[in-house]
Amino acid sequence: YFGSTMHHSVQLLVFIVLLCLKSCMTFVYVSQHALKGVKVFQKDIPSIPPSSVKSHISKRSVSLSSSLSAFDWSLIDAGYLITCPNADPESLRLKRSLDIIKSVGLEDKMTTLEFETDDEDRIRGCYNSHIETLKRAKRELSSKKASANPLESFLNLLPGSSPPPPPPSNKYSVLVMEDNVSVSPNLSASTLSSLAAFSSRNQWDMLHLAYIMYVPSLVVTKTATPGVVRLSTGSQSALGTTCYVISEAGVDALLARHEERGYTLPIPDLMAELFPESRYAASPMLFHRASKVKSLVNPQLDTLRELLFEPAFYTKWEAVMVGTGLGTNVLFPLLVASLLLLSLRSGSVSVEAASQLLETGQFRGNALLVAASAVFSAISLLVLAQGVMLAPSPPAEKEE
Numbered sequence: 001y002f003g004s005t006m007h008h009s010v011q012l013l014v015f016i017v018l019l020c021l022k023s024c025m026t027f028v029y030v031s032q033h034a035l036k037g038v039k040v041f042q043k044d045i046p047s048i049p050p051s052s053v054k055s056h057i058s059k060r061s062v063s064l065s066s067s068l069s070a071f072d073w074s075l076i077d078a079g080y081l082i083t084c085p086n087a088d089p090e091s092l093r094l095k096r097s098l099d100i101i102k103s104v105g106l107e108d109k110m111t112t113l114e115f116e117t118d119d120e121d122r123i124r125g126c127y128n129s130h131i132e133t134l135k136r137a138k139r140e141l142s143s144k145k146a147s148a149n150p151l152e153s154f155l156n157l158l159p160g161s162s163p164p165p166p167p168p169s170n171k172y173s174v175l176v177m178e179d180n181v182s183v184s185p186n187l188s189a190s191t192l193s194s195l196a197a198f199s200s201r202n203q204w205d206m207l208h209l210a211y212i213m214y215v216p217s218l219v220v221t222k223t224a225t226p227g228v229v230r231l232s233t234g235s236q237s238a239l240g241t242t243c244y245v246i247s248e249a250g251v252d253a254l255l256a257r258h259e260e261r262g263y264t265l266p267i268p269d270l271m272a273e274l275f276p277e278s279r280y281a282a283s284p285m286l287f288h289r290a291s292k293v294k295s296l297v298n299p300q301l302d303t304l305r306e307l308l309f310e311p312a313f314y315t316k317w318e319a320v321m322v323g324t325g326l327g328t329n330v331l332f333p334l335l336v337a338s339l340l341l342l343s344l345r346s347g348s349v350s351v352e353a354a355s356q357l358l359e360t361g362q363f364r365g366n367a368l369l370v371a372a373s374a375v376f377s378a379i380s381l382l383v384l385a386q387g388v389m390l391a392p393s394p395p396a397e398k399e400e
Contacts, residue, residue, distance in 0.1 A: 070189045071105050075196040075207075076245055077141055079110040079175035080133045084117045087296050088179070096293075097179040104183065109175065122297045127267045130241060131258050133176055134251045141172040141248075173199065173207075174251065177243045180293040181210065185311050186284035194227030195282050205250035206271065208281040210288045211239040213317055214308055219327035220281075220318075229283040229322055233276050238268035242289040250275065283322055288314060 081101065083094045094112070101110050113133055118125025195207060208231065213220075217234025231239065246254075253274050265273065291309035294302055308314065320331065 071192055072189070072196065073106060073109055073192075075173065075192070075199055076109060076175040077144075077172040078137060079106060079177065080137060081110050081112045081177050081179065082129050082133060083112060083114055083179040084129075084296060085114050087117050093179040093293060097177070097181055100181060100183055101177075104187070106175075110177070117296060123266045124263050126241070126297050127263050127265075127270075130176065130267045131255070134174070134246070134254055137172075137174040137176075138248075138251050138255065141174070171248050173245050173247050175209075175243070175245050176241065177287075178241060180290050180295070181243050181287050182290035182293075184210070184285045184288050184315075186315060187286050188227075188284075191227040191282050191284065191286060194225055195280075198223070198225040198228045198280065199245075203278070204280055205247055205253065205275045205278040206280070207245040208239060208243070208279060209245065209286045210243040211281055211285065212289065213314065213321060213328070215239065215328060216332075217327065217329055218321075219325070220283075220321045221325055222283075222322065223280070227283055229281050230277075231279040231281055232327075233272045233279065235273055235276075236269070237272045238266065239272070239279070240268055240289055241271075243287040250278075284315065284318055 081097055083097070085091070085094075088094055098107075098112075101107055113129075113136070115125070115129040115132070118128065198204075199207060211231065215233075215237045218237045218239070219232040221230045221232065223230055231237075233239065254270065257270065257274060264270075271279070288311070289305070289309055291306050295305070320326075321328075324331070
């Protein structure tokens, strides 16, 4: 256990050091834009050359084409893709998402739903789009299930007929996807099959095919089913809404809370509040939030996303969380402490070299090591400072 933990931790730490260089280059830009609010306008949407989109999708499709044909999506009864045409004037986000859907064999299951952005409150707009999607799913799937056997329904209405048996739990499950989705390099038909098997034998409210791991109070634990993990969350564990499957019970719980209180929390926070112990996920993840697709809700974090949402990074972090079973409230402080200690040690090497040079006029040692230590120390401190600056404050719940 210790050896496996150390292996994943060392891999992650080495990768962090390499990515520090990129973080340093973007630090000044992020510092200027981090605290300017969350509102974004149409002009902020990136202009991605269509050729780049086609190239990205074609490369991924070629690498996965041999395995995707075996995918079984019987886990879901229907799927919905959420997109905002006014924020995507050239339909680049939509086309990219539809290409991904087709590449994984989901085109026959998915329906595209279009929503206008809420430019007064983008978080509220995100909330409303998911609530309206779930309302439509409930309306369509409930009616389909109700009309599955019309003769039986008619006989139940006759005098003297016995009352119908209670409906089984979770009569349907719904896939909800946003147009910022990307395919994980760990996409696997066997993982999807394990998730489907788990869903048929266990009670659950949500199954995340993608989730954000860099949130407080998240603990990822293995289940008895290989390829499925349990997501234990706190009230601030906003796992994102990029790609998830939700059960009938989950749909009913969210819509009931909406009818009772309306919009009071961002939709990921509401899910964390309602389902602290009843969310599970594919392990490893099948999809992820794309690193280079700009956010319509909080674009001030886009630069950080480009770093943290790269597959080479999030797959390592996922392996650490699943392999150790430690929560983010433990791993984050350990990571910060490690970076801080390494930066201080590297800084001390640079200070000793400078002191020797000033006192004797010469330096006896490895100049390359000293230079590398100085650079690593500076970058580590900049990374920590950037993290402090970008740390979002907890959202205040609206008064009823």
